[in-house]
Every structure is written in C-alpha cells, then in structure tokens.
Amino acid sequence: MGGGASGLAAAITAAEAGASVVVIERALECGRSILATGGGRCNLANTYLSAERYRHPGFVSAVCGERFLADVLGFFSACGLAVAEEDGGRLYPVTREASSVREVLVARARRTHVTLACGREVAGVSRVASDYRLELVPAFEGGRRETLGAQAVVIATGGGESSLARGLGLPLVDARPVLCPLACEGLDFPALDGRRTRVAATLVRNGSTIAREAGELLFRPYGISGIVSFDLSRNALPGDRVALDLLPEVDAGIARELTMRGGTVGLLDDAVAAQLGKRGGTAEDVVSRAKSVELLVTGTADEKRAQVTAGGVDVSALDALTLACPDVPGVFVCGEAVDVDGACGGFNLAWAWKSGMVAGASAARLAERR
Numbered sequence: 001m002g003g004g005a006s007g008l009a010a011a012i013t014a015a016e017a018g019a020s021v022v023v024i025e026r027a028l029e030c031g032r033s034i035l036a037t038g039g040g041r042c043n044l045a046n047t048y049l050s051a052e053r054y055r056h057p058g059f060v061s062a063v064c065g066e067r068f069l070a071d072v073l074g075f076f077s078a079c080g081l082a083v084a085e086e087d088g089g090r091l092y093p094v095t096r097e098a099s100s101v102r103e104v105l106v107a108r109a110r111r112t113h114v115t116l117a118c119g120r121e122v123a124g125v126s127r128v129a130s131d132y133r134l135e136l137v138p139a140f141e142g143g144r145r146e147t148l149g150a151q152a153v154v155i156a157t158g159g160g161e162s163s164l165a166r167g168l169g170l171p172l173v174d175a176r177p178v179l180c181p182l183a184c185e186g187l188d189f190p191a192l193d194g195r196r197t198r199v200a201a202t203l204v205r206n207g208s209t210i211a212r213e214a215g216e217l218l219f220r221p222y223g224i225s226g227i228v229s230f231d232l233s234r235n236a237l238p239g240d241r242v243a244l245d246l247l248p249e250v251d252a253g254i255a256r257e258l259t260m261r262g263g264t265v266g267l268l269d270d271a272v273a274a275q276l277g278k279r280g281g282t283a284e285d286v287v288s289r290a291k292s293v294e295l296l297v298t299g300t301a302d303e304k305r306a307q308v309t310a311g312g313v314d315v316s317a318l319d320a321l322t323l324a325c326p327d328v329p330g331v332f333v334c335g336e337a338v339d340v341d342g343a344c345g346g347f348n349l350a351w352a353w354k355s356g357m358v359a360g361a362s363a364a365r366l367a368e369r370r
Contacts, residue, residue, distance in 0.1 A: 001122050001134075001164060003030030005037075005349055006335025007156035008105045009075065009356025010363070014154075015112035017364035022115040022148060026139045030109070030116050031102035033158065037307075037349060042098035045072045045353070046346035047089035054342040054351065055234070055310065062320035064354045072353050079104040090346050119143060122164055125153065130370065132330060151370045152330050152363035156356060159309020159336040168328050171314040173339040177306030179230040179348075184223035184242065186295035187275055192219035195271050200248035201228050204241040211235045214248060222301040230307065230344050233300060240297040246272060246290040308348050312339045322362035323355060330366060334359035 001007070003025030015021045023030060034042060049069045051061035064071075073091075076083060081104045082094040093100040109116065117136070120143065124135040132153050136146040155165055162172050196218050203211040211232060218226035224242070232242065247267060268276070268290055276289045300306070313333045317325055323338070325331045334355035342348045 002156035004033040005352035006356035009353045010154045010156055010334055010360030011114045012109050013357045013360030014364040015114045017361055019364040019367050022117055024120050024122055025118045026121050028119050031105055034102045035098045037098055040098050041092050041096045042101045043090050043346040045091045045350040049350055053347050055340055056315050059315040059320050072350050079108050088345055151367040154359050154363050155333045155337045156335050157337050165313050171317050173311045173314050175309050175311035177300055177303045178234045178310045178341055179308045180233050180303055180306035181225035181301040182223050182229050182233055183298045183301040184295040190221045192271055193221050195219045195269055197246055200245040202243040203232050203236055227344050236297050238299050242295040244293040308341050310341045312337050314339055323359040324362055332359040332363050
C-alpha cells in the first residue's frame, strides 16, 4: 500500500523474490513524490550513512545492518542508474534529475511484472483466515470499487497517513512535520529576510543541550530556514532556545583583533551587523554578540516545505529484522510509515529504499511459506 520510494523498493524486491505483487497508489502514477525530492534532483542517499543520524538509531542499525550503503547502491545499480557524489557525501543521479530515479524504478517494477494499481485507495483491510482482503475505492471520479486478496500486506504510505495502520490496531506516534523552517523570536527577522550565513547552532531545552548542527542558515521573515534549521527541527519544541555562533570559523580573540583593524566589514553581513548593533556599543561588542546570538523557538513555520513527516508506527511494534508486526501477522511496515526520520542529506530516502527492501523480502518469504 503506497507507491512512493519505499513502496516501489518493497514491490521490486518482493517480485524479484518470486511473489506476485500489486502496488496500490492513490496518485495517477507511482513515484510522483520522488520528483519533489532534493529540489527536483533527488538526493537519494549519502556516503556517510550512519544509524546515529536517525531517530531510534538502535532500531535503524538492526534494520539496515552493516551493508546499508552498499545495499542501496547495489539496488540502484541493478536499476541501471549511475550515481554521483556532491558535498557532504550527498548522492544524486548523474543526470541530477529526480525523474531519472522514478523512471528506472517504474521500469524495473514493470520488468518484474509488478501490477501498478494507480488512482486507487484502500478503504479497509480485513482478515480472512490467515490472509487479508483489501477494499479498494477509486481516488478520482470514474473508477469502480474492487476487492483484492493478499497473503501479506506492506504499509508504505507517506507520513501522516495513519488510518490504515490505526485500523489494524498498530500503535502510532503522532505525526508532525520535520526538516522544515523554525519560527523564532529574538531578531528583527523581516529586516534580515533572504540573508544567508554559515553558523554553528546549539538547541537548548531547560539548560540542557539537545542537538548541535553546523552549516548554512537562511533568515526568513518568521525566523530561520536552511539545512541547519531543518536538522534542528527534528528535535525542536516551542520554548526551546537556539544559540547561534555567526562566526563559527573565526576564533573570538582573532575576531576581536580583526575588528579593531577593519570593523565588521570583513566579518559580518552588513544587515546582520546592523541588527546586532541596535543595542549600541563598539564594533568589538557587535562581533562579540555575533558569537552568541540567542533565539526563542515558537514553533515550525512554512510547513508545506517540510521534507519529511516524523511519527508513524511505533518501532516497538515491529520486528527490526523483518519489519513485520508480530501482533498482526502478515503485515509489514516501511519508509515514512514507520516512526523513523533522519537528517538532511539523503538519509531519509536511504531509509526508504533499505526499509522497503527489507519489508519486501520479508513479505515475499511469508507469502512463499503460505
């Protein structure tokens, strides 16, 4: 159920293991969600894949194993896709076109005789002896209701789509957008809109450090955006504080010496310097403040830009080796449907591919035994 990244990976893997596979997808085409990833270029994985970059790292490590990256790259090599590396270990198709990823996946699914049932939604799932019956309804006008029997079901729906899992009695963690901008207070953000700077950022809650990130920050009228903000958003809550070092590559002492020679011109963006100078003081005072800017998080912002939805089926309800639900035999869960999310840089798509492969292989083995 679901024809996005993890759903296609699961379907291909199951079909190549000998299973008869049907992908049920609400959209008119499978893989359309892939087209929006990586700014349309599809950052499909990262050379520095590590379970520590994910929520529930122990679970992710057990699912993905030591061959996490090798398995993902092998999967795409078998699809005929060439991959190129960019800064930070980010991996993209050499075409830098997300459509290339979607096309090779759909082509491989068709070669393995996967049925792509698009424009359909699962209205209900019920047990029939040891199997399942799925009630399908048209997602758009003009279709007809259908019934489909299955020996195994893989839930690979996108984040936030939890009705099917809830109907099967699976425990859920509430969905929330992550990898998104943060609404903040502490600066005149409209005056800084569009300004970019490299920072070191620390997320603090009740005096304790929750997370640290470094990289590019983008000021927006509501607060902060960019990769640093996106990664902080995975853990940030309203009321948290974000401590920014706007000169992370310059030692405080050296910064003061440079300021004495040339003011802030060679150190800070003019608009940023003007903001920090509103409290008065010398250029040295402004640079000192730049090393420790404190913002108050009021929430997430521009949530339509969220790259991932956190939440989903609680990992405690899943077997990490198979992604099966022991309490609901014959049901497997993968991708964003699981309460796993990772950092920016290809980690979330890597989880989608690998977890899809694990769930698909496990479902095929179960179907073969039955």
